[in-house]
Amino acid sequence: MELAFYIAGAVAVISTILMLTRMNVVHALLYLIVSFLAVAVDFYVLGAPFVAALEVIVYAGAIMVLFVFVGMMFNLGQHAVKMERQWLSPGIWSAPALLAAVLLIEVVYLAKGSTGAIGASVIQPKEVALVLFGPYMIGIELASMLLLAGMVGAYHIGSRQAEKPEIQHDADTHERRADTSGDLVLAGAHQPSRTP
């Protein structure tokens, strides 16, 4: 059981090192996903199955989908088709697949063995929930407010793309600068906002 923990930890560290040394974003994301999966296996071995499931769902699922979409957005160019054909070459995905295969073998072995965790016994999700909604209730409220603020902030930052360059453009033209008497702060401020 301790051997499983160390194998998963080694996979996590190796995939993180390989992630840092990649030049391509998508290749690095492959290694990062393997690293998160290895950490999830570590959590399971440590006796935290609820946290392991959340790690796979939120980190390797939601956050990685965001990264993959943004990384793909930046790579759209004239040589996108050539790059995509290059990504499918076996030299690229063989190393993350090898590391993930090590993790898969380990998970199958753990599921067949059905033994306990390292050291102390397994902390069930019920205990986590009892502590979470007992003394940590204020933390729950703060986390929900943080998520709401993050959502609103991300929407606000992401939806300003058409407005900002036009204001700068108005400030650069000489006529607009004349009727605001050279005040660059007010230049373009009275313009009707154009719908993107």
Place this chain on the structure above:
Amino acid sequence: MFSLGLTSLLVRRNLLFVLMSLEVMLNAAGLAFVVAGSRWHQADGQVVFLFILAMAAAEVAVGLALVVQIYRHFQSLDVDGLDEMRG
């Protein structure tokens, strides 16, 4: 793993890699919390990991929106090129 993330944060000059190394550092901190909670058999470590998870999700959403905006303005993701706000 925390030191790995910190090293890559200092070394890499691509904004996406900076965000990814932030994720690695948060993940390492959460792993430390869960290991400590498992060692003393307390559920508090997992609770703190849930908070770290929520914070990482919010941070990544805002950070990626900022990265998209920066890429549209500057057409590059080089951190060293973004110092034109310097006085």
